[in-house]
Amino acid sequence: MSAPPLIQKSPATSGHSCTYGAQILDDGTTRFRVWAPSVQRVELVIDELAFLMERDGEGNHTLTIEVDPDTRYVYRIGDRQVPDPASRAQPDGVLSASMVVDPRAYVWKSNQWHGMPWHHAVICEVHVGAMGGFDGLRRALPRLAACGYTAIELMPVAAFQGDRNWGYDGVLPYAPEASYGSIHALKAMVDEAHQLGLAVILDVVYNHFGPVGNELPNYAPEFFRADAQTPWGAAIDFRRPQVARFFLDNALMWINEYRFDGLRLDAVHAIKPTAFLEELGAAIRRNCLPRGREVWLVLENEHNGAGLLRGDYTAQWNDDAHNVLHVLLTGEQEGYYVDFAKHPGEDLAKALKEGFVFQGQSDRRGIPRGDPSQDLPPTSFVLFLQNHDQIGNRPLGERLTCLVNEADLRAAMVLVALSPMIPLFFMGEEWGCRTPFYYFTDYQGELAEKVREGRREEFAHFAGFADPERRQRIPDPNALATYAASIPRQEDSMSAQEWGHWFAGLLQMRKRHLVERLAGSRALSCEVLGKQAVHARWRLRSGQHWEIALNLSEQDVSLPRDSASRILWIEPQDVMDALDSGVLAAHTAVVLVRDPEGERLLA
Structure with missing residues (x-):
């Protein structure tokens, strides 16, 4: 394991010139700029000395002066002293002074890295804090690479209030969270990943700010819309060029300065107008350095907007496919799962063949959502059984290892790992983790009470938590013990070593037989074999037909064998005789390949 690089000045290191914040210029001076349209006077305060900005x-309020890197500063606006909304570092938290950062101070080692093609991606989503901060995650990278992962996705790292948070309550989007480590530790982690051949994706939140530390409404109410709301408050006004520029620069900073290989944009259905997303995608494609670099742009989009995937965006998290798989595995039908409970076999077949399940029809609320997606390649969709939301938004944070029998879970993981869609797993899935992942925050006082009680009331309509006394079992998000209990522990798995070996074998199979043949692949068909069983077929680049048959039911189903097809994986191994007889046994997955015109093209 290599140590973090030494920090020193180097003209060869990366930086991104941002419109706002403290920007060190080529002549050594620093330009400070903040957008505060509602006020006439803003002062820059350094060591109790105030400088009037123009x-x-x-x-826009701007001042250029000579200061040293690491200088602490705030803006004085009226009787308030506030951090820089485009602060590059907040060493003492989001309510304290900002710090001037020289982005050229880190010397990169992996200068030959220019990314990897998207169809090579096998993603592990991680929470940086639960992995031990930037340094802890850096130390874990060789293990993750050895599992077969090719990409690591970080839950948001933008600065938030307190020391514990999922990251979706960030308030200073340019500043890496100080409790995770320094900005140099973050760059060292990305650098180490690239040296190991791992891409790194960052989850960014451009749809809202968290509840503590966001001062913008006090001096720039124009940043928000008075005529539109989100679940988190007033919508951000992306129609204003200054607001759009604030987020465009943020995205380019992460990609060009921190060298992230991609961004996953959280809940873009809350970003309006969608023209901003088109502008963002185009700006990133136009300004990624060096030219020819592979950069991935992935969406979370409840609206299933296929048009963005035909433009500058690489893929979307396929929540529809997850939801129907969850119904098939657990039988749960509460909340949004009810939309997938009536015909789960048909819905899974549609997802595997066409991408989205909802392509314009109305959901449980009577709201039409989704666009036709059948023209999109399977690599336009990220497939998963679990992620931070789907585990942590459960009342008790259970993983599927605690909810589902092992045979069905392994069969479903075969589908995820070996589907032509892009697979994503949540930290610990690679060794059968049973540690819960709770929702956690670090708020105090009245807000802590609101979060705690709001969390419990959120599940009052669930059958298992209608009783107020039972809801008290839902962990307090603000308790340190809730966070500590969410840190993955291998001792919670009864067979971590065996499961890890099995999982690595799946990803080796994907790398050996599927990855290089994914570009240009397309879905052919998906037959419903039973209420909980399907048989999907895709055509790969070189002409092979890739097939996955999955049976999550209690009954065997008919699966006539094509004599020209060959079995690449069967789960479990002891159902081969049934398969030879044209039967897909219960709790089983099988992966087959058929070469064009009988040619055996796969070694």
């Missing part, structure tokens, strides 16, 4: 007609 206001332009758009409400």
